[in-house]
Amino acid sequence: MKLHNFVIHFLLISTLLFTANTHAKGTYQQPEEFISNAFNQQAPDPDIIWINGKLRQNIENILQHKYKAKRIRYWKKQQRSVWVLEEIGKKKPITVGIIIDNNKISQLKVLIFRETRGWEVRYPFFSKQFNQLSITDNNELNGTVDGISGATLSVRALTKLARIALLLNQQVLLTESN
């Protein structure tokens, strides 16, 4: 009887673990759909920001590694800008969609997660922490984001992307005002 119980428990735990792992990786939302939803299905054409000089330096300081691309696309209408950015968590890139309204994040969402660990960052309980955050003069977030044990690298990647999106948004506004 005890062995029977053990086998059932083992199978249940294995199934749960397997299910958790299969849910870990995946495309939660297509970037195009995220962008379209952000503008009520009327997304504008993408604009471009070139990454050079001080801006590149600031981005690389945040990322703590070289940034390969020379430009980044973004979508902007009035005070809302939408960014789809990628950063490697542990080994593979995490694609994140970020909506910024009036210099503050109004939504951060993991769109594609390719890693096998750290997928908890996709849950709203975590991503909602970024809402209403903005960037300081030191290119830091003006609020704290609580980490998730076992998902440190993913949390770090998302925090970096949030800072970069806010920095880029700031740069766009600066360019527009000039």
Added chain:
Amino acid sequence: MTRKRKSFPFFLWHRRLGLAGLILLFVLSITGIMLNHTEDFELDKTSIKSDLLLDWYNINPQGEPSTFKLGNIWVSQWNQQLFFNGKTLFTHAEQLQGIAVLDDIIAIALEHHVLLVDADGEIIELIPVNTSSAIHKVGTSQKKIALLDKEKNIYLSNAQLSSWKPESNRLRSNWSQKTEINETQLDDLKTAYRGDGLNLEKFILDLHSGRIFNDSWGIYIMDAAAILMMLLGISGIWVWWSRKLKIRRKRHFQKHH
């Protein structure tokens, strides 16, 4: 006579073991020292160029490269690795479909992405393109980059090359075509492909562990060398001790007889 027969073969075996294991012991020691100073020797930063070693590791691209040329620019793909004028550019699982050039920007079409690079081969951006089927060809039309998907739908870029939209009008476009490369270019690709494939640290580590011989049983060769080293120590002590005993007995015999 009997004593001589016993001690001499053991001493001989000690010598034989020593000679047999000498090369392996040298390899173990030298590679061990090198691995202790990986950073000083910059082992991890040194790429191995030797064809012999690279062949030994099977760091060779499979099949033939796919190449597209436009003027002085040639872009190739070999086993997911993209090359720009013979230099490694980017790795992507999607197949290369062609290249087009517009205002010093080179659009490299993959199946669902367009990779933009500048004339120096620096990456500008990798753009996902939402076509109804995989991209089949790329070309220029109306001073824009045109894409043709496998269902023969045409998509035209905007002026900034940041998005593509379906084009209902029939367009005349010079779709890029696959081309052959010469032997020198093929060698350039091979060198570039292999370039980062094997560093000296990996080679020294494999030599030290024995994995250079074989992934599964290679380690046992070095295990054997390590055991040999221990046996040599034991047999050395044995030879020294038995000689000492022999001399002592001899002196004792001479003293009392």
